Each structure stands twice: as structure tokens, then as C-alpha cells.
Amino acid sequence: MVKSVGKIASLIAAAACAAGMAANANAQETKIALGMSGWTGFAPLTLADKAGIFKKNGLDVELRMIPQKDRHLALASEAIQCAATTVETHVAWNANGVPIVQIFQMDKSYGA
Numbered sequence: 455m456v457k458s459v460g461k462i463a464s465l466i467a468a469a470a471c472a473a474g475m476a477a478n479a480n481a482q483e484t485k486i487a488l489g490m491s492g493w494t495g496f497a498p499l500t501l502a503d504k505a506g507i508f509k510k511n512g513l514d515v516e517l518r519m520i521p522q523k524d525r526h527l528a529l530a531s532e533a534i535q536c537a538a539t540t541v542e543t544h545v546a547w548n549a550n551g552v553p554i555v556q557i558f559q560m561d562k563s564y565g566a
Contacts (some may be wrong), residue, residue, distance in 0.1 A: 466505060484513050488526050489520040490538035495561040526552045 490496045499517060502508055508515040520528050520537075526547040528534045537554075539547075544556050 463492060465539070482512070485516070486513055486536055487516045487518055487534040488536040488538065489518050489525045489534040491522060492519060495563070496538045498560065526550070 455458060478535045488499065490499060503515055503517055516525055518528075518534060519532070522539065522543065525534070529537055529547070530552050536557075538560065541556070541559075544554065
């Protein structure tokens with residue numbers, strides 16, 4: 455589990471750092487607001503935050519609990535820069551004009 459958390463945090467760190475470097479090359483820590491819910495599958499994000507993995511990789515991550523129905527609005531308004539969501543929700547948001555990019559698959563499920 456710790457290895458998975460590290461891998462996930464590293465992927466987020468790499469993607470966020472790439473985006474952050476373009477915006478502010480001189481910043482010591484890239485600030486990211488990440489919208490998520492309390493769904494168990496997103497627990498590695500909370501664990502990475504609590505374990506300091508984000509900070510270790512140069513990220514200042516603020517985890518925001520935002521209901522699924524509102525996360526696309528938070529992204530569209532730029533209140534958050536990242537959102538944890540399911541693939542089909544990502545596709546729906548993109549189809550409805552929310553400019554997003556899927557960075558990685560955090561979980562693989564055959565039905566909860």
C-alpha cells in the first residue's frame with residue numbers, strides 16, 4: 455500500500471510540477487488544490503498528504519472535499535487544478551466543455 459501511495463503521489467507530483475514549472479519556474483513549491491470525495495479509492499491521496507509525500511516532491515497540495523456533482527464546476531472556475539474522479543465522469547466533463555486532461559489511473563475496479 456505504501457508503495458502504491460508513493461507511486462500515485464509521484465505521478466501527481468510529476469504532472470503538477472510540469473504544469474507548475476510552465477506557470478512559475480521560480481516557485482519552491484507548486485500549489486495545487488485537488489477536489490475529491492471521501493470515497494475509499496481516493497484514500498491514497500489523503501495518505502500521501504498525511505505522509506508528506508507531496509511536500510517531499512515540491513507540492514503544496516490542498517485536498518478539498520467536493521461532491522462529484524460539483525467538481526467539474528470547481529475545475530471550470532479554476533477553484534481547483536486537479537480532480538479525483540472516475541473515467542466515465544472525466545469523459546462526460548470533457549464532452550461538456552470542461553478543459554481537462556486525465557493524468558493517470560489511480561484505481562482499477564471490476565465493480566464496487
